[in-house]
Amino acid sequence: MTIVHDRAGTVIRTTGLRKSFRGVRAVRDVELDLGGGVIGLLGPNGAGKTTLLRMLATVLAPDTGELRLLGRDPRRPAERLEIRRRLGYLPQAPSLYGGFTVLEMVDYVAVLKEQTDPAARRRDATRVLESVGLGDVRHRKVRTLSGGMRQRVALAAALLGTPELLVLDEPATGLDPEQRIELRSLLSETARRGTVVLSTHNTSEVAALCQRVLVMRDGQIHYDGTPQGLRTTAEGRVWEADEPDPRAARSWMTAEGRYRHVGVPPDGVEPAPPTLEDGYLFVSRGTR
Numbered sequence: 001m002t003i004v005h006d007r008a009g010t011v012i013r014t015t016g017l018r019k020s021f022r023g024v025r026a027v028r029d030v031e032l033d034l035g036g037g038v039i040g041l042l043g044p045n046g047a048g049k050t051t052l053l054r055m056l057a058t059v060l061a062p063d064t065g066e067l068r069l070l071g072r073d074p075r076r077p078a079e080r081l082e083i084r085r086r087l088g089y090l091p092q093a094p095s096l097y098g099g100f101t102v103l104e105m106v107d108y109v110a111v112l113k114e115q116t117d118p119a120a121r122r123r124d125a126t127r128v129l130e131s132v133g134l135g136d137v138r139h140r141k142v143r144t145l146s147g148g149m150r151q152r153v154a155l156a157a158a159l160l161g162t163p164e165l166l167v168l169d170e171p172a173t174g175l176d177p178e179q180r181i182e183l184r185s186l187l188s189e190t191a192r193r194g195t196v197v198l199s200t201h202n203t204s205e206v207a208a209l210c211q212r213v214l215v216m217r218d219g220q221i222h223y224d225g226t227p228q229g230l231r232t233t234a235e236g237r238v239w240e241a242d243e244p245d246p247r248a249a250r251s252w253m254t255a256e257g258r259y260r261h262v263g264v265p266p267d268g269v270e271p272a273p274p275t276l277e278d279g280y281l282f283v284s285r286g287t288r
Contacts, residue, residue, distance in 0.1 A: 009035040010068075011165060011195040012056060017065035019051050026051040028219040030065070038191045040206040040227075041199040042280055043216035049199045050092050050169055052216065056197060057089040057167045070165060085114065088163035092170050092199075094154035098143030102134055102153055105142050109157040128156040131186060133179070148174040155183075159190070166190055168198040172205060184209050203277040215283045223283045227276055234274035234282040239265045249285050 012034040019027040026048045043049050054060040055067065058074045070086055072079035096105055106125040115121040129135050132152040137145070142153060151174045158166060166187075172180050187196050187209060200206065206213050207227055215223035215230065223230055240258045244251045248261035262281045265271060274282075 011035055011070060012197070013066075013068040015066040017052075017055065017067060018063050019048075019055060019060060020063055021051075025219055027055070027062075030219075030221055032214075032221070032224070034195065034197070034212070036191065036195050037211040038187055038196045038198070038209050040210035040213045041197065041216060042201070042203065042206060042213060042284070043199075044284055047216040047284075048219040049216050051219075053167050053169050053197065053199055054091075056165075057087065057091075058083055059089070059091075083165075085161070086164040088158035088160065088166040090154055090158040090166075090168040090171055092173075094151075094157075096142050096150055096153060098141065100142050101139050102129060102142060102145070103138040105153055106157050106160065110160050113160055115161070124160055125156075128159040129153075131159060132156045133182060146174075148176060148179060151175060152179070162193065163190075164194040166194065166196045168196065170200060171198055172200065172202065180205070203275075203280050207276045215280060217284050230279040230283065231274050231276045232279065234262060234278040236271045237265065237282055238262055238272045238274045238278045239269040240272050241269070250281050 010033055012032055014030050014032045017027055017030040018025065030052060041049050041053070051060065055062055056069065058069070058080055061075070067074060069083045072083050074080040074083055100108065103125055106129060107121060110121045110125055115124060126135065126138065129138050132155050134149065134152055134156060137149065142150065145153065155171060158168065172183055175183060187198070190196055210227060213223070213225065213227050213230055214221050223233065238261065240254070240260050242258060244259045245261050245266070247263065247266060249263035251259050251261045254260050260272070262278050
């Protein structure tokens with residue numbers, strides 16, 4: 001396991017964090033010390049990413065271990081409330097009310113976030129809708145929107161109040177390529193004022209956006225460092241050939257018609273330059 005810590009400006013700190021469901025441990029002994037910027041969380045399905053993010057969003061309480069968010073302890077009700085005032089959260093499957101207009105939906109979330117001044121609340125709702133490109137559809141019913149537009153409504157709600165900590169579970173789901181690029185710009189701007197933690201299955205998003213990346217497998221963090229560092233974990237462990245190699249941990253055909261392999265190379269082959277995806281596969285498959 002490769003771990004790189006920068007203790008300056010800590011926003012999220014966990015020690016021995018654990019969470020189980022019906023005897024199955026979803027998160028086990030997670031140790032994190034995260035500061036500002038955009039932090040990507042990679043991992044296969046069932047790795048524990050969503051459970052970890054729900055704890056960082058104060059939706060779930062850990063079974064054991066220590067958790068500090070924005071310098072506060074979420075186990076204490078007053079501090080948990082203070083964290084939530086400074087937190088934005090986009091769950092993996094956000095629930096939206098189809099009968100609300102887009103503006104009403106975001107305004108409703110603003111009420112839940114204790115924005116009590118109606119005029120200021122409406123201005124904030126309008127601001128975040130414009131930031132995700134939905135200002136011109138704010139009076140449409142949510143049920144008439146496409147899946148990608150609904151995802152942007154939920155993202156707008158997470159951005160209310162200019163959060164210091166933004167926790168996003170698969171934020172690019174349903175977005176087309178242009179919208180993904182717009183999302184990158186939005187999150188980069190958000191990270192200038194705080195911290196963004198996002199889970200994704202898309203390594204290209206991590207390469208384009210994140211200053212730090214975590215790889216999770218079987219409830220544990222198996223890599224914590226830079227995208228470049230993740231790429232180099234596969235140095236000397238990637239090769240190409242005209243045929244698939246059964247000894248490889250993972251093989252696939254490239255656009256050029258050759259087979260790319262990740263694993264322990266056989267003698268005599270020339271290693272290929274690794275990509276971020278190669279490094280991720282190398283770590284997530286437990287090859288190391």
